[in-house]
Amino acid sequence: MEDFQSAYQEEKARLDRTLDTIDKELVRLRGIPVYTGHDYTEQVLEAGRDQQRRQLSQSGQEPYFGRLDFEEKGGTRTPLYIGKVGVGGETAQPIVIDWRAPVASLFYSFTGGDSAVYEAPEGLIEGLVYLKRNIVIRKQILERVVDTYNSEEEGPAVSDEFLLYRLGENKDNKLRDIVSTIQAEQDQIIRAGRNSALIIQGVAGSGKTTVALHRLAYLLYQYKEQISAGKMIIFAPNRMFINYISEVLPELGVGDIQQNTFSDWASNVLGLDEAPSDGPEALTEWFDHRSQNRLDDHELPGRFKGSLLFRDLLDQFVQQLEAACLPEEDFMPWDGAKLPLTTIKLWYEEEYKPYPLARRKERVLARIHRWVEMELKGAPSAAALKERKSRAAQREKAYAKKWPDLSPLPLYKAFIGAKKMQGLQLENMGAGIPKSILKVTQANLKKNIIKEEDLPALLYLFTRVDEIDGNLRFDHIVIDEAQDFSPFQIAVLDRFCKGHSFTILGDLSQGIHYYKGVREWNEMQVLFKPEETAYFALTRSYRSTMEIISFANNILRQGVGTDLLAVPVFRSADPVKVIKASGAERLPVIRRALDRIQKGPYKTAALLTRNLNDAQQLHKELSGLGYDLNLIDGRKSEYEGGISVLPVYLSKGLEFDAVMVTDVDEEYYGQQDAKLLYVGATRALHELWLLHGEKLPAYVTVDDPEIAVTAWPEN
Template structure:
């Protein structure tokens, strides 16, 4: 069959599928607006079916796999009709009026072969609900469909044809496309190592160490879509939560789940979640001031360590808080008997029995309030049983009740937290300047970022979680999380089910985050954890990845360097520039890239917020439509962007210009920062430097 006739045949098959989808959408009919509950439920089912069909109509499928299942005795059927052509898309579609599948959902068991099969004559295997299925793959084909037309068709495997060097032409084609202002799904190009993570067991804390550009964020989002499909009816989208590093990043990833047909999954930052959990009793100290201060003023790890309160994120601090909470819990039950009137007596032993027996594992303040209510009910019952009708006696008894109950300890999270740093019970191991600053800040209703995990933890221990527990939690950029943060989120689940991802090589918040994944994995039993490494970078060209790896070549930590896919591009350029010509050179470079018209997203990455403000003012004064990224910014608009390096993490750009990679801006302590900046680039990377070149990018040359 010629390429032309093959293209024609597949186009006809696509046309037929689209006609069937259109017909099914037409027959669904209008929405039901009545009050009948059964009809309302049926209407919801019809709308869900329509939603899946609408997804399929945009791009019915992206892959085809011809599969021949072995018979039960292990023999291969000879008849060619036993070879099934499985078309794989974002949503499964059955033929109108029958159970025949026109398209199988990418999350279905059989579709897993499309991602796991890499060629060869050996049988392929997948796990079905009925057990393991074995057979032979005859064809693996990729499609790109746009506007009901097949614009690209690539066969990555044809059985019987001689295989040369394995090169995924379709993957390289997709990687070569330009970026816009949103992260996109990778459902058509999921790689085998990524698919294993997506389909991993639900009831674990899954840790993913992924190098820059390995697709770890996108993999985690696809995992959510898979879990909803695999455990339909047992987990719910509205009980899932994504924790991202900032609001702008949430906007950047906001398109992936809708593209996969998934909605209602919560998305937030740890800070926003904690402030809401605390019912806005406190406000977060301006993160832009804090972040800019550390990255622009403090240059030594010792200063960062001392000033950030890293100890507040430790399990040691959590255990100290537990001791204080245990003391509080022990003091809840009164040790004196309650005598509201002569002849009325409620013993401490009875109150202790109520507290210990009737309220189980409830939160401390919940048990406290229930005990107070139980004492009140006891008094009302006793007054009624003894026939006390005298209003003065009843009033006196109630007054004593109120006085008695008020003496039962009661705390808010903020109130209890302050006692750790101020007063007779203040902790002695906290340096006085930090204790004083914390107490003053909290008294004013303001919390630093490192205070939020302890505050949220205390609140959960005092009052419990007032909303349903999370079915699954995704934590992105987890290398910047403290153990205390993760321990706090554990309280929000009945069964451990987490996807925790990050890159230790991008741990730019070393004053608050972790140095090793064991710091977080050690919080769980070994049987409840899984660990995956994604070392292949799909974002950048070989030249960019090789250059970025040089930046981290002098560092240790056990993380493997990124391995690029075989996609070559322009060499990385480093160029000296004088102070006088620095801004004009930035303008000239960006203007040249814009005039070439080959890039949709360009970023100038500066070292500090002040440097970026200077660059942005100059570029806009020269007539360029540049946007400036700031820490409070909720969205990222694409185009030409000026961004401080510490805010660029997680973003991608077609071309990146590092504004100044001189030694004054990046020394050996800034390796991870510069690595983050360089690995934002997909296709082109250039670094200017004033004064001497940073030794981080000069390591390939002999040192004097």
């Protein structure tokens, strides 16, 4: 106890000195008039001062979260304080070291031992770690001091006490940063080099989304001269998820990073009036047990149109288009003047060949116009000049119309066979497309209906025939829930990305969208050279209790047949409740459970139904009984916290203090839907309920009373 009091008083005095230094520096910086002139040097200096003001203001409430006592080889023992933002001092040693700095990596990677090493710009730095201390400061008040390593004390090399303390906290309606509890395997991903495609397989609750967001903050710090926040983008599964993760980057002092869904972004690039999507109705149809078909992969539109085979067919189409695009005729601006086809072909096939097709077309037409202008100089009279100008303008316009429209949608319609392109005799590409997919796609395109599955092809045609504007190129791309992306989507995005700089993260065990996405990560890995990609597996789950993770692992083991199982952090709570409640007894049981949850300490809870119709009906019934519930139906762009009712497939990526999954019956959650139940079960942090009817799915077992029980809790 004395040691704790001594440590607390030491840190309290250090905090007071730090806050005093920050306050004085802020006063000094705020006393300097803001420069608004046009001198470039002064503008740069003002930008630096403004950044310092913002960083110090941010640091003033919670200046640091950790302390590491490190002795570099040949040096002296130095206490290093780690925070979200670095704070300089009067000496060479900063008051607070930015968590992204090289030496700060020791705070995350050190797991005990005689020595520690970190990588700095000047090479590997070796030394000794004497103390690793977690510090909780909220609103300038020192709340907690926990030593997770002390070389002078006996005990575990590195204790998980502080991690367990943070994991035990209840959730609100936003994802939060984990900068004070980043684990060694997560830090390795965060600090990986930028010019590679990182593919991260992470079990539910492994923190993969948060790790990816921290990686963005790290890349901006490490490569600040080479990349910018505005040239980064996060592709999220839906708009509500974007809102859910919206506060992590600002907490880390990072702004301006684009966050979007693939559908919305692609539609904006293509200039579509409305973004196509797998809307609530379409998803309900897919996930309703009555419409679960078992089509082969090549018969599923999303799988086929997302395949590299589909991309190869488009490549063949573009090659034919290039060969047939040029009108096979001389150009005659007026009678007696002729630009031979051989000359035009020379321009098209040789001089402008390095350019994409649309730019070649543009340059050939511009070259013809310049030739016409030169020829006009030989007009014998003003009257002849006027007549030739008029005639030439008409014939240039008519000649340009003989070229095909090279915008993506007309090209895609021609490729699918939904529309013929004037003057072009192209081989029918439909021979390589399954007839069932071809027929439906042709019918849709004739009605100008574009499906989400068509977007990769439209984008690919855009990149093949036109130049990508610099404003559309990214320095880095993050793709969340990447198991629902297709290889073709990744290949298209790579054309918009510099240096194959990707963070691709997901969980194959949560691949509930049977009709699209990937089944194995090598479907994406083959898109990159071996030296351009790296694979990481995050197997440790920090979200749920041991009981919930063990229960969910059993679903994977017996229902999915996978070895991608989660390793729990030692955090124990109540067993999973598997309660029989169907028919007339279903609603009273839900009410009883809700009342119990509301009396507890939880901030968030979820009722997960099998489909949207069930969610709407349950929300209506419970709201009529006076419960304050949020219905999540796929249309909202904001997650509001509290108690939510939603179909299980819309819960992916979210987490709640307590979760109740309804109608867990063989009829609704058969073997083919084990992944769906796994998603539902792993949304819970502290408490999980499953309600079922007469027959549970065969893969759901309650053999171990320490993991799952079938009786009501006593209190």
